[in-house]
Amino acid sequence: MLELSRRKFIHNSVFYAITATTLAHSVLRAGNAYAAWPTLAYQSDNVDDVLKKLYGDVGVVASDDIRIKAPAIAENGAVVPVSVNSNIKDIESISILVEENPNPLVAQFNMVKNQRGYINTRIKMGKTSNIIAVVKSNGALYSAKQIVKVTIGGCGG
Amino acid sequence: MSKSIRIRAKQAKDNATQVKVLIKHPMETGLRKDKKTGAKIPAHFIQEVKCYHNNELVLDAVWGVAVSQNPYLSFTLDDAAKGDNIRVSWLDNNGGTDQREAAVK
Numbered sequence: 001m002l003e004l005s006r007r008k009f010i011h012n013s014v015f016y017a018i019t020a021t022t023l024a025h026s027v028l029r030a031g032n033a034y035a036a037w038p039t040l041a042y043q044s045d046n047v048d049d050v051l052k053k054l055y056g057d058v059g060v061v062a063s064d065d066i067r068i069k070a071p072a073i074a075e076n077g078a079v080v081p082v083s084v085n086s087n088i089k090d091i092e093s094i095s096i097l098v099e100e101n102p103n104p105l106v107a108q109f110n111m112v113k114n115q116r117g118y119i120n121t122r123i124k125m126g127k128t129s130n131i132i133a134v135v136k137s138n139g140a141l142y143s144a145k146q147i148v149k150v151t152i153g154g155c156g157g
Numbered sequence: 158m159s160k161s162i163r164i165r166a167k168q169a170k171d172n173a174t175q176v177k178v179l180i181k182h183p184m185e186t187g188l189r190k191d192k193k194t195g196a197k198i199p200a201h202f203i204q205e206v207k208c209y210h211n212n213e214l215v216l217d218a219v220w221g222v223a224v225s226q227n228p229y230l231s232f233t234l235d236d237a238a239k240g241d242n243i244r245v246s247w248l249d250n251n252g253g254t255d256q257r258e259a260a261v262k
Contacts, residue, residue, distance in 0.1 A: 106220075106223040107221060110218070113214065114236050115232060116235060119230070121225075123225055
């Protein structure tokens with residue numbers, strides 16, 4: 001088991017190194033090159049599936065070191081201010097999900113360089129739901145959640 | 158048409174720079190219906206936002222339809238000095254794009 005996971009780890013790190021190099025090249029070449037939008041993850045309708053499509057089969061660990069700041073009650077679900085703040089080291093990305101939205105994935109922020117692990121934005125919520133923040137660091141996933149009560153939904157209709 | 162983006166980058170405590178970005182965009186989900194005709198309003202939303210510090214990519218955001226209309230984004234940047242260049246660009250699902258630059262204050 002140990003041997004297997006170690007091999008998997010090495011495999012993963014080689015893969016990441018290659019991806020990083022390729023990314024760096026395309027950025028240098030095209031200036032504003034945009035990566036492929038993760039269509040599958042954005043079409044998915046449940047949280048577990050989103051995480052699987054976005055990050056692969058990596059377990060998610062609950063963490064006290066992720067702080068989600070959002071209103072306890074949102075009067076207007078179309079504009080819910082959310083901030084995510086974490087002191088976890090070497091953060092690669094922060095993703096924001098809303099459990100009860102038709103498609104839970106709201107946004108993924110890739111921390112390419114010199115970031116402090118802080119993101120503040122405004123999101124839409126269809127109804128009362130947990131907001132989930134997922135932080136990726138050194139290949140591992142950490143998450144925290146907070147419930148927001150929505151009085152008027154933000155998905156139109 | 159660089160009027161869709163507003164950037165404010167300001168130095169704060171201990172070498173951190175607070176970058177705030179406001180973008181003008183409808184962010185249509187594709188789920189809303191026109192109240193008169195009952196026809197669906199097609200999805201029209203920003204998919205990618207890139208932030209550069211002195212021409213180096215620092216934040217690469219991938220968005221879905223659930224980011225609010227006229228999106229707001231703020232993040233904290235390390236190692237940025239007064240006068241440094243901050244550039245933000247976006248791309249939406251219809252191929253629309255815009256970018257704007259600002260200096261750190």
